[in-house]
Amino acid sequence: MEKNNKYSIIIPTYNERLNIGLLVYLIFKHLRELDFEVIIVDDGSPDGTQDMVKQLQQLYGEERILLRARPSKLGLGTAYCHGLKHASGDFVIIMDADLSHHPKYLPSFIRKQKETGANIVTGTRYVKSGGVHGWNLMRKLTSRGANVLAQTFLWPGVSDLTGSFRLYKKSVLEDVINSVVSKGYVFQMEMIVRASRKGYHIEEVPITFVDRVYGTSKLGGSEIVEYLKGLIYLLFTT
């Protein structure tokens, strides 16, 4: 008989009090009978995110919702590492807390993995039945420009490099994350390029991305410069 897989969903949060409640509800709605746990890595959000998570634990059970907080804002990359240490699943899913990544796509990630036996399934916005909502022209332009540059010079083998809605086989994530040094925006790109170079089997599923409704984005600023530096870094190290 086929062994039932367990899935660990790692969600980094910083000031996502409202979003995290809505997100957890939607995860439970769409994954129902599956064996999964939600690991929330909160970096000491001042807005009471952790209070909300504790209330959710009361509601859904402490064995389904794990709060693995850290004392201060230590960044996204290390947040995934931290969550990973506490993951007990065979597969790990990473997603944002801000509802840009809708839990209704979780079943398609899982199905794709089962069908293909892939090591990694990554969500892509840039294919048919994928898409983005809420970006202005400038945001679209930088996104397209970044993508064309990366496709021309890196040949990464995936269409959406900077997306962060992904499913990994746990051992694969552990292997890849340890060789990644970039932070912020470039982190996700380095993860997938390194995985691709290591020869892991990567599959894609279409997702739609609706820009966050509540709260503010924590990335930004000199994104473009960081991206170009990251691209050159990857050219020389992968």
Next chain:
Amino acid sequence: MKHILKILGLLVAVSAVWIGLLEASIVPSSHAWLLPVYLIVSLGCYGFLMVGVGLMFFPTCPQEAQLLHKDIAEAKEFLKKKGLDVGLD
């Protein structure tokens, strides 16, 4: 092999062909000298074209935003019923 080496390898191969053309004078040498310029210009055009096409056909999903708002309302309703504080939006 580091990726930059692959790209350099490709560049070397292209230059070899170019030098071959210069030496063998298959094309008039005045043209052959300009070939790298053509190459760079067409690469640039390709880039702009790809960005332009990508922008024109940028996949959007306005209906998804509406669906999300419905889901948010449903989630809020549920959490409120369970006594969680979902105020202030």
